[in-house]
Amino acid sequence: MQRVTIKDIAKKLNLSKSSVSRAFNDKYDIKKETRDLILKTAEEMGYFPNPIARKLSQSKTYNIGVVVPEFINDFHAEIIIGIHRILNPKGYQVLVMQSDSTPEMELKNVQTLIQNMVDGLIIAPSSDSDNLDYYLKQMNAGTPMVFVNRIAETFEAPKVVCDNKKWSFFATEHLIREKYKKIYHLSGNKNISVARDRIKGFKQALRKHQFAEEDFKVIETGLLASGGVEVVEELLYRQDLPDAFFCINDLVAMGVIRTLKKNNIRVPEEIGVIGFSETQMAKLTSPQLSSVQQPTYEMGEKAAELLIRHMNDEEVKEATIVLNGKLNIRESSKRS
Amino acid sequence: MQRVTIKDIAKKLNLSKSSVSRAFNDKYDIKKETRDLILKTAEEMGYFPNPIARKLSQSKTYNIGVVVPEFINDFHAEIIIGIHRILNPKGYQVLVMQSDSTPEMELKNVQTLIQNMVDGLIIAPSSDSDNLDYYLKQMNAGTPMVFVNRIAETFEAPKVVCDNKKWSFFATEHLIREKYKKIYHLSGNKNISVARDRIKGFKQALRKHQFAEEDFKVIETGLLASGGVEVVEELLYRQDLPDAFFCINDLVAMGVIRTLKKNNIRVPEEIGVIGFSETQMAKLTSPQLSSVQQPTYEMGEKAAELLIRHMNDEEVKEATIVLNGKLNIRESSKRS
DNA sequence: CTGAAAGCGCTAACAA
């Protein structure tokens, strides 16, 4: 069964291909009746425009590339859904690739996508310091790009971020208000600006509440549950347990809680725990996990909108959108 | 900066476009030296083939559509990753859409993808009884399709499924061996063949171990944690708690465990719980959740391989691949 | 082994 083309319709109606084409792109002049006629017979003949042909002649692919560190986690999955929500209705197709959280793979994915001629890119970088030169070069060469989440503040590009420092501050302050006296921050990886910002917020809160500087303890754990497990085991061994953990993410927090409970330490009575980047899991565990929720869907949506504006040549080179988080206080951090 | 085309290379080397094209598609005759020369200068000039042009002239898009119920869960995310693993290296791009678990949206997505001229489709249906006529029609019209997971056994199409009945049987038998005497099965939704198969396995195990037929209790809960919560609350109210729950998935199991613990019922000592479709969460909770793990990545890989064979016109119309699961026994179901 | 030329299906100047 051959696909119907504009040529077939033109022949059938004794019109030219151009007229048919025009009927489908209402930016050109065409008499209303002929257009209606064309649209009607097109419908009858089961015609659908061939997107590839259109892409070739318009030299526009309507493809948008998205690169995320990984898509098995709620955070990035939700960002991707947000992106879809904006882009799909506008006729764009979204090509998602994951970088396995490595800058090398990320670069490779971006290159692949550019070679496949995406019209624009949304990148959720794995770190904020790698590949920047390359990205800058590509942007100057005319590839519209928008960055999400982990990206250096100083990098001059359209970006969508959360106010990590602020919400880290609130999370820490919440622990302080709950009368936790010795609070450790389990930080993911200091190469990531997001983590650095959270450290800043953490320290700022402690400082505000007159904690001694020597108590500003930050431990790097990576982003996996195992990181939380190991830290607690280590601290137990060294008999240096704090009475609260503020964790870089929910996974680490879960690792912490598990290990504490295994050692018969009660959460939140003896030790409070709070996570970040709320996951579905937070509500399902016992104790339910307190966590800072980020507006993930909105991050994706804003990034997509920014990209569209960027592709339309609006001047958004340095537009930065900062979104707000939200502190969900549940059982794991409530002593009162 | 204009993109380099084969024409530019041809001009530079005083060759014809065809030769340059041939150099990149080694199915045609071309002298080795000229080919090497072309490849070398192409490299120097920073040439990349324009995929759109190639697609148009080959009338092949190298796009594969994938429709899943949703991608915020490990199960489907892992299937998608499996698909990527096979398809990306072969130069295919994967377009993923989610149906929000409704047949209507699923149909719409499939139609959109077909209009966008994907070369083939992998569908993880939201139910196994909807849209089948349409799919059959499309397949007969020449669109290669492969189905994954929730799909009726009798539907004649290439498909990749798990042996749900078998692993449901093993899960139930495991509970029996742990001396649980009154086992309820929390089933998702009987419209889904996967759920029906698990019910079969459940009953088969009870039968084998001489449980009374009146004890074959199956309760529909949907697929969310809230379903588990509500059932336990209801059963508590009616004072009809079993001593073990075999749950359709980990989310429901988590809801069950949470609610039991809230009511000071110990898991697994008083009540055992086991999930299905292992999630990352299973290892992170306390007690750690026993669950049947399905080979999700492999399901995606097999589906992609099947699709490729199908697109190459191998006769695989009715090929069904049945994969094996695995029972991960953890704390939530071990009384001994 | 290489070149010329047609064509994939559509868009977009330009003419009429």
Place this chain on the structure above:
DNA sequence: TTGTTAGCGCTTTCAG
């Protein structure tokens, strides 16, 4: 308002 025509960049048949 409509038709003619020349592409978009590549593949592929046919000649040479």
